[in-house]
Amino acid sequence: MRIGELASQAGVSVRSLRYYEEQGLLTSTRSPSGQRHYTDDEVERVRLIQCLYAAGLSSRTIVEVLPCVDSPSERNSDEAFERLVQERDRISRHIDELLRARDALDLLIDVNRAHRAQLTPR
Amino acid sequence: MRIGELASQAGVSVRSLRYYEEQGLLTSTRSPSGQRHYTDDEVERVRLIQCLYAAGLSSRTIVEVLPCVDSPSERNSDEAFERLVQERDRISRHIDELLRARDALDLLIDVNRAHRAQLTPR
DNA sequence: CTAAGACCTGACACTGACGTCAGAGGCAAG
DNA sequence: CTTGCCTCTGACGTCAGTGTCAGGTCTTAG
Numbered sequence: 001m002r003i004g005e006l007a008s009q010a011g012v013s014v015r016s017l018r019y020y021e022e023q024g025l026l027t028s029t030r031s032p033s034g035q036r037h038y039t040d041d042e043v044e045r046v047r048l049i050q051c052l053y054a055a056g057l058s059s060r061t062i063v064e065v066l067p068c069v070d071s072p073s074e075r076n077s078d079e080a081f082e083r084l085v086q087e088r089d090r091i092s093r094h095i096d097e098l099l100r101a102r103d104a105l106d107l108l109i110d111v112n113r114a115h116r117a118q119l120t121p122r
Numbered sequence: 123m124r125i126g127e128l129a130s131q132a133g134v135s136v137r138s139l140r141y142y143e144e145q146g147l148l149t150s151t152r153s154p155s156g157q158r159h160y161t162d163d164e165v166e167r168v169r170l171i172q173c174l175y176a177a178g179l180s181s182r183t184i185v186e187v188l189p190c191v192d193s194p195s196e197r198n199s200d201e202a203f204e205r206l207v208q209e210r211d212r213i214s215r216h217i218d219e220l221l222r223a224r225d226a227l228d229l230l231i232d233v234n235r236a237h238r239a240q241l242t243p244r
Numbered sequence: 245c246t247a248a249g250a251c252c253t254g255a256c257a258c259t260g261a262c263g264t265c266a267g268a269g270g271c272a273a274g
Numbered sequence: 275c276t277t278g279c280c281t282c283t284g285a286c287g288t289c290a291g292t293g294t295c296a297g298g299t300c301t302t303a304g
Contacts, residue, residue, distance in 0.1 A: 055223030073237040081234050088227040095220050101177030105210040112203050115195040
């Protein structure tokens with residue numbers, strides 16, 4: 001499939017896909033005229049990349065862990081594996097942070113609701 | 123206290139505090155010579171601001187919800203309250219996203235660990 | 245064949261929370 | 275008084291993922 005098709009199936013912009021390739025996250029075969037072609041598998045790969053972006057990984061970090069995705073059986077991915085674990089932990093810490101923030105907001109919401117209930121009985 | 127003191131107590135940079143003031147998140151009284159002075163309470167306020175930043179709120183959004191922090195009893199903070207609830211929900215969705223990402227990483231980690239165990243029995 | 249739409253590269257714009265630097269003034273201790 | 279540290283304003287730099295535009299080529303339906 002061509003880039004527009006992949007973009008719509010994976011739910012990202014064409015621009016993003018070209019950027020991913022530039023960053024080494026995605027590869028494509030080129031037609032003689034230079035147009036990018038992708039296999040169906042790439043859809044899932046793009047979704048994974050999006051997921052990692054959403055989790056706060058940078059392109060550079062994603063590149064670093066990709067060996068674990070592409071060849072988990074290779075012994076050469078020690079650093080990649082290390083990085084993978086690091087990122088998992090970072091995400092866990094981030095989740096904790098968000099939970100604390102949500103608690104803070106919940107508290108604020110409760111306090112405000114209480115005042116509202118008093119001020120306008122209906 | 124002056125700005126350096128507040129910065130170190132709240133664990134942020136002096137630059138950030140000036141930026142917060144510029145954005146309307148923080149106020150200061152000025153000495154005749156123009157130096158900023160803060161009360162002890164501001165430490166907590168800065169910590170709250172940091173917490174909200176960490177939760178992904180932008181300066182503009184924090185400004186919008188501040189009425190709920192500063193005067194929860196005022197009826198004029200309807201929009202602020204609305205926004206507060208919106209942000210709480212956004213954070214919840216973000217947490218879900220991170221949980222999914224963490225699951226994905228955990229899966230990758232397990233797969234890689236399994237391969238490693240096979241390849242290098244010790 | 246032709247027109248429309250998809251694709252190409254390259255480049256600049258943007259956003260936002262700061263870092264950092266320059267040049268100048270403030271303040272407490274010795 | 276002076277030395278050294280803190281503070282001031284203003285301005286430009288940064289990073290990263292994308293939007294967007296320009297100028298040109300490809301592909302495909304009719």
